[in-house]
Amino acid sequence: MKTSALEKTNMTFDKQSLDNTTLLNLYKRMLKPRLIEEKMLILLRQGKVSKWFSGIGQEAISVGVTAAMHKDEYILPMHRNLGVFTTRDIPLHRLFSQWQGKANGFTKGRDRSFHFGTQEFNIVGMISHLGPQFGVADGIALASKLKNKNQVTTVFTGEGGTSEGDIHEALNVASVWQLPVLFCIENNGYGLSTPTTEQYNCKDLADRAIGYGMESHIIDGNNILEVYTKLVELATSVRENPRPILIEFKTFRMRGHEEASGTKYVPQELMDEWATKDPIENYQEFLLKEGVLTTDLISELKAKYITEISDNLDIAYAETEIVSTESNELNDVYQDFIYQEVKENNETSELRLIDSISEGLKQSMERHDDLVIMGQDVAEYGGVFKITDGFVAQFGKDRVRNTPICESAIIETAMGLSIAGIKSVVELQFADFVTSGFNPVVNYLAKSHYRWNQKADIVLRMPCGAGVAAGPFHSQTNEAWFTKTPGLKVVYPAFPYDAKGLLATAINDPNPVLFFEHKALYRSIRQEVPTDYFTIPFGKAALLQTGSDITVIAYGAAVHWALSTLEKHPDINADVIDLRSLQPLDTDAIYASVKKTGRAIILQEDSLFGGIASDISALIMEHCFEHLDAPVKRVASLDTPIPFINQLEDQYLSRDKFEGELLKLMDY
Template identity: 75%
Template sequence: MATKTTAKVHFDYDRTSLTDEMLLQLYKAMLTPRLIEEKMLILLRQGKISKWFAGIGQEAISVGVTTAMRPEEYILPMHRNLGVFTTREIPLYRLFAQWQGKASGFTKGRDRSFHFGTQEYNIVGMISHLGPQLGVADGIALAHKLRNEKAVTAVFTGEGGTSEGDFHEALNVASVWQLPVLFCIENNGYGLSTPTSEQYNCENLADRALGYGMESHIIDGNNILEVYTTVQKLAEDIRKNPRPVLLEFKTFRMRGHEEASGTKYVPKELMETWAKKDPIENYKQYLLELEVLTEAIHDEMASQIKEEITKNLDIAYSEEAIIPNLETELTDVYAPFTYSEIKAGTATEELRLIDAISLGLKQSMERNDDTVIMGQDIAEYGGVFKITDGFVEAFGKERVRNTPICESAIVEAAMGLAINGKKAIMEMQFADFATSGFNPIVNYLAKSHYRWSQAADVVVRMPCGAGVGAGPYHSQTNEAWFTHTPGLKVVYPAFPYDAKGLLATAIEDPNPVLFFEHKALYRSIRQDVPTEYYTLPIGKAVTLKEGNDVTIVTYGAGVHWALETLEEITVSADLIDLRTLQPLDTETIFTSIKKTGKVLLLTEDSGFGSVMSDISAMISEDCFEFLDAPIRRVTSLDTPVPFAGQLEEQYLSRKRLEDSLKELIAY
């Protein structure tokens, strides 16, 4: 006979057709993260872990959603979703090792708590910036849809995260493309210490779905049966009829944002009210009344879980601390990539830079059916520069996708495509607009492989540069923003031949590549280019001219300015076209300088903080004793790029190149 109880149950539970076994499975699934968290709070006080974000009181959401999903479907949790990880049955010792910074965790000690993913369990963890994971879910779901797989992707955020632009961009993209995503908002009352009344001014966050033409539901996040049955029913329907759905789970955060912040800012009465709605205690009383659970069964279940916790903690404790290995740290910044040379054929055609890029893109898409290109106006319109003109007819609208004007969400979707086995190419309509997608580029794409060995197989094409009278917002050459960020590769060709071969390699490379294309060169530079597919190595400069008096190092439009200047004045110079800025071919640079003794560094960028500033420092460190003159940088003015022709001419470094070169030779 079951133990009777007179405790009040604060929810109207509806078991529908769930078996007793299923009811108990849900109970154990909630009890497991609760007992782990209670243990973690003890370890935190003992100084055995560094930080903890408690999800106590919110277990029903993580467990209910995860149980309703299929194991092969992706879930993108946050730092209060321990129940996602435990319900997916990740070995506890690996979780404990992760929190202790041990090697058997998921990030080799490089990140903490839940900032990790694992393809083995189809979980993609968050980054601290919160919003980007929403767009990543779009990309994962898009890959499923492109393969006609009947799969749902679930992504979590808090009510605070719904104020970020990424939330709105991700919902808009998902709705426009009808992607099978469950957007799960855990509305737990506070963003750190800021109450919901100071975060948004609508009654329910679910109401925001209306503006995106999206279905939404409000769910009691502390009622495990309501969470599980509602999400299960929705998931089954979404698999048949793909579409995004916004779910607002009403719950409460019973502890601080993280333990150090406490809860003094929360009114006592509010804490007491929600304490009565504890999802585990209420569900326990319900099961006791149903006589599905007894105190004896509960005690045995809790004892087994605690035993597992202790056993796995011992395994994690016994593991040696990570011994730093410099080579490993540097190597793991990028995903492994073995360059495979495909030599150019003998058949050639005179092509402009823009034509070579277009042909290179087309041939890469022909070679790999998993390649998807996304960008504003790239489909029927062919892109603002017409590089993708005719691509829709060749590859269809599924693979050549017009996007809303939301650079951040599309970079994130590209990352999601990569996670789910696709190759993503994004056209940033102008390189200047990368600011709107900057966060996911430098914090998600760049750090993904280093953090949890997930390659960010993404190419972002960056039309850039001045000289076309486009003014401050369409003329920047902003490569230095990205060469500064470990994990990104930056390619910047000056000729059609290089552009086609380097683009092919960039698309083959599993790492994130920023591919800069100078707009002023698009239609002004012609060259005989092999018509068939070929590759060129990333990270290898080329010496265009050889001489003994000076080394000129440049890239992009600067290459053509240098060639013109060397035609006008008699100088015996090594002219090096870098072609790739990250990784950088320092060997070619240093070898030349050791021969000539003088170096001029030419860039279209402004001087302070430019790529050439770093190259200058490297030369000083490695070649100082070989220099016969000070290093000379020739850069554009430290102003925004002006519109009027005479102002733009004054701005550009081209105007100062000849005089600077003469002064350096005469030194």
């Protein structure tokens, strides 16, 4: 399975059938980023750029790989892959603007370095959490496979990044699904200051491919011709026969992890040894001997690139500093979504909550013909709650996909699908399990549009909640983890009608939506629901009953607890607000009701401290204080994990506390 290149002290080049034009172009492609880097190091010392992650000595990998790819194929580089960006011919002034935090960069000053993507050049940059890159590549490759595009996706990481769990999850998914991905590991000897001997306990990282049933190769990462010719061969093969390949490039980092860290931890003899393997100097000598290059041409090319760099720096310097407003910043957190109302039909049928979700999901699959559902056991088995039962027969296994048990990689795969223009719904088997994919949710999905204008067109279905004696790992209602995170939308229906209409809107919305579904309501709540497809807007609470004595605010199962309690007290005339969506939140409905009643009580199933009831209480105090006749009351579950046995779960839940607190507030 594994092929290996000989370690070379005196580098040899095999030009095979490459013509002189190609040989020279590869040299030019390497020289340009080297000269840019040398300039950046000067600017760094002058304080004109804030940070620099040097790829000096590794140019052959970035250039050779990118040159082997088609321009419409996605590449997912890291922070030492300047050659990817220059080989894709991104205008230098835009790169310089990015590094200086100018508006003409790719992130409007919101992120630095190579933490950006650009659809124009089919590049998707990294985030500081290195692992998600591989999973996102899986999603882009899956989209290519679903669309029969015969394209390969290429993704980079360093040898240190391969210790991240996301990397292993993504390799496994790619192998199981036979995705056309080239996984490129730049093994440059050190993860910051930690040498490879303290990073992993095997000779070659390429050996890890054996465990995934994956082809692998080891390539001399300093030999541009070996990199380019081998990558052309592999990319051509993968386009014809889609599959993942793990490639380990042996190279070395000649400068610090970033310039501030230095290289004092590297033995000098190691630096000296690798200095003799400089990819540009060795290739330059080869081209001189071959007569492809002359000393005059070298001087000419250097002068040309130095002038180009200088001219483009002047353009970037001439740009004004970013001037923004709070509204500009807030408006870019989410992709614009123009809600389109689809009105309900007159024909209805009585559905349980679980049935309405299944029906709504099925109708969305019919409406969006490339919508993909992913999750554990969602295919033939129909999911643990049977919501997708029968979907495979109607939509096929390409669109209804069983996944390995790897929440991070699947959420990242969904992000890759979105980058490639495909919507997806991911079923988290239980909302509790989102912790295994927490990083891509809050750091990738939530921040992508704000950072570089890339939507995350993903719905995460979150079966949640207590009342079924399932214990601490299957019963949490963890919505507050996500209402806190800008960039995410959070929806939490309490009734079958709302669940169906809101799910349709969630799938239409190009932003990431967490759709909470209370397990205890799945089969216990019934309602007449329109049979056809319809939508309900986010941020519009439902006023379930009206009164002038008090405002009751709840969502999810807590709505039913509140209604049940009020039935026992017909003398209490209450406004009952079912929030339905928590982000965005219908503050207008809340304020209007509280200003009318003068009292407010908020009931949530979640534990008290840090829950959404606390924020709603604070908002009411700030905006309705002069209208209040009593303190705002929060009623929530115990600040403990959720216990298993019924009597402990009953004691934990806020359900049975609500009546007493309601009566106290009425008597205040």
